[in-house]
Amino acid sequence: MFSDYTQGIMIIACINMIAVLGISVLTGFTRLFSFGNAGFMSIGAYTSALLTAKMGMPFIPAILVGILFAGIAAYLLGSLTLKLKGDYFLITTLGFGEMVRVLFNYIPITGGARGLSGIPKYTTLPIAVICLVLAVIIAWTLIHSKYGRNFTAIREQEIAAESVGIDITRSKKMAFVFSAMFAGWAGALYAHNLMFLSPMMFNLAKSAELTITVVIGGLGSLTGSIFGSLVVTLLPEIFRSLANYRMFLYGLAVVLIIILRPAGLFGYREFSIRKSIAFVKAAPGTITALLKGKSSKDKMEARK
Amino acid sequence: MTPVLEIKNVTKNFGGVRAIDDFSVKIEPGKIHGLIGPNGAGKTTIFNNITGILTPCNGTIIFDEKEITGKKPHEIAQYGIGRTFQNIRLFSNLSVLQNVILACSMDAQYNLIDAFIRSPRYRRMEKQISEKAMSLLESVGLDGNCDEIASKLPYGHQRKLEIARAIALNPKLILLDEPAAGMNADESAELVGFILEIKERHEFTVLMIEHHMDVVTNLCDYVTVLNFGKTIASGTPAEVKKNEHVIEAYLGGAEGC
Numbered sequence: 001m002f003s004d005y006t007q008g009i010m011i012i013a014c015i016n017m018i019a020v021l022g023i024s025v026l027t028g029f030t031r032l033f034s035f036g037n038a039g040f041m042s043i044g045a046y047t048s049a050l051l052t053a054k055m056g057m058p059f060i061p062a063i064l065v066g067i068l069f070a071g072i073a074a075y076l077l078g079s080l081t082l083k084l085k086g087d088y089f090l091i092t093t094l095g096f097g098e099m100v101r102v103l104f105n106y107i108p109i110t111g112g113a114r115g116l117s118g119i120p121k122y123t124t125l126p127i128a129v130i131c132l133v134l135a136v137i138i139a140w141t142l143i144h145s146k147y148g149r150n151f152t153a154i155r156e157q158e159i160a161a162e163s164v165g166i167d168i169t170r171s172k173k174m175a176f177v178f179s180a181m182f183a184g185w186a187g188a189l190y191a192h193n194l195m196f197l198s199p200m201m202f203n204l205a206k207s208a209e210l211t212i213t214v215v216i217g218g219l220g221s222l223t224g225s226i227f228g229s230l231v232v233t234l235l236p237e238i239f240r241s242l243a244n245y246r247m248f249l250y251g252l253a254v255v256l257i258i259i260l261r262p263a264g265l266f267g268y269r270e271f272s273i274r275k276s277i278a279f280v281k282a283a284p285g286t287i288t289a290l291l292k293g294k295s296s297k298d299k300m301e302a303r304k
Numbered sequence: 305m306t307p308v309l310e311i312k313n314v315t316k317n318f319g320g321v322r323a324i325d326d327f328s329v330k331i332e333p334g335k336i337h338g339l340i341g342p343n344g345a346g347k348t349t350i351f352n353n354i355t356g357i358l359t360p361c362n363g364t365i366i367f368d369e370k371e372i373t374g375k376k377p378h379e380i381a382q383y384g385i386g387r388t389f390q391n392i393r394l395f396s397n398l399s400v401l402q403n404v405i406l407a408c409s410m411d412a413q414y415n416l417i418d419a420f421i422r423s424p425r426y427r428r429m430e431k432q433i434s435e436k437a438m439s440l441l442e443s444v445g446l447d448g449n450c451d452e453i454a455s456k457l458p459y460g461h462q463r464k465l466e467i468a469r470a471i472a473l474n475p476k477l478i479l480l481d482e483p484a485a486g487m488n489a490d491e492s493a494e495l496v497g498f499i500l501e502i503k504e505r506h507e508f509t510v511l512m513i514e515h516h517m518d519v520v521t522n523l524c525d526y527v528t529v530l531n532f533g534k535t536i537a538s539g540t541p542a543e544v545k546k547n548e549h550v551i552e553a554y555l556g557g558a559e560g561c
Contacts (some may be wrong), residue, residue: 138420145419145426145516153406156395163355163389164407165381165473220397268397 014128022182024225036097042202044184045191066295070184123130123193224266314363338524346533377507386470396455404437480512
């Protein structure tokens with residue numbers, strides 16, 4: 001149906017969206033910033049890659065173990081650091097991401113800096129799409145349950161959240177583990193798409209990209225995050241001919257969006273088909289109403 | 305009658321500053337208890353010690369016959385102490401209704417699996433919560449504003465919303481930190497009526513910090529006056545107003561003049 005190139009981009013877009021959804025829950029809804037999610041991605045990626053390539057484990061269990069390991073790492077890290085206030089927490093995640101990268105560089109089984117090859121190709125477009133749909137459903141349900149509400153309460157006003165009985169440390173840990181598991185999931189799919197892993201793929205720039213995507217899409221909007229990652233994944237491909245200016249344009253776009261739309265493309269709103277249809281339907285009505293209003297005004301003036 | 309809240313010999317130091325000095329008080333159920341005193345007397349510090357934001361250096365706090373000294377803020381809220389803040393702390397980007405719904409998290413006794421499969425239990429509880437939130441907003445007279453963004457509400461309504469949010473915990477005790485701050489005489493008179501009415505309807509006890517003496521006189525059954533972290537007088541508002549220590553603290557002593 002699609003050319004290999006298009007399929008490849010679509011798979012990457014799906015994978016990015018899964019990782020970005022995790023950050024969206026963490027940063028968009030709980031207002032915790034993590035610059036270490038590439039680290040969780042690499043944990044998911046290497047776990048799943050090694051389990052399938054070296055131990056012959058089937059794809060789905062390997063992914064699940066990858067997700068689980070990323071989650072456990074986040075749980076342990078979060079238990080240590082989530083009591084820290086904003087910026088301090090961010091710095092610990094940054095340190096963690098770098099630590100994982102360096103670790104994978106030195107452990108022999110990962111192939112170190114030369115990379116790990118021979119990973120079976122399992123991530124096809126249908127699988128990536130199914131994973132994305134699942135991820136969206138999971139994130140959506142979580143955000144629209146009391147757990148998501150507790151996250152939002154922390155984002156809006158931490159002290160007030162505590163005063164209405166929300167265990168903020170527990171909620172923060174939950175959001176953090178959740179985002180790490182999504183990162184691990186994305187990482188595992190990534191490994192089985194590229195069939196090659198190197199620790200350099202999961203550097204600080206990757207973590208930053210994930211967070212920037214959420215900021216562009218709108219902090220506090222899942223659909224915004226999905227749209228944002230579509231923009232961030234596709235723009236560089238569209239500008240591929242401008243290879244050297246890609247990162248420049250990307251940076252420019254981010255700065256412009258932050259200046260022009262500080263709340264991100266979607267702000268706090270979610271995209272809703274029903275609302276959009278209502279808007280489109282209402283448009284002619286509004287115009288005729290305006291015209292009528294004008295004509296009745298004319299009549300009134302004529303009467304005078 | 306056993307008191308709802310009993311504070312026994314609580315002391316709180318910030319470095320070398322003794323913000324609260326051997327403070328004790330008993331709050332009787334169903335009463336409105338006032339906490340007054342000049343700026344910096346330690347009133348809000350007492351609130352923060354009760355609600356677990358701060359931990360007292362010494363002394364014990366007993367709520368509803370359970371010791372709550374040193375518990376975490378959310379645990380204390382779960383025991384049934386609601387509070388409002390001196391500088392209003394709403395979930396400002398959310399709607400009025402969401403503000404109250406967020407405060408009902410304790411009523412949502414479902415787990416993650418219920419949430420993911422949208423089990424009957426999940427649906428039932430979520431329905432109950434939105435109904436409860438709506439009826440709470442009705443009882444504070446904000447049901448017409450439920451879709452408005454909290455920070456866009458007029459000041460007086462924000463105060464009411466904060467109180468509604470505190471009531472959502474089904475609290476036995478509500479701590480009001482200067483509910484009439486920034487209000488003129490008419491507005492504070494309205495607030496007095498509002499608090500009395502809502503207290504009758506939801507049956508809680510009130511401990512409040514207030515500077516407006518007319519509000520204190522009209523609302524409080526009992527008043528404790530603080531200065532420099534110490535209780536300098538207590539009694540009914542009428543008694544307290546005549547107390548010479550109180551007059552001295554507020555107006556300055558004879559040697560001050």
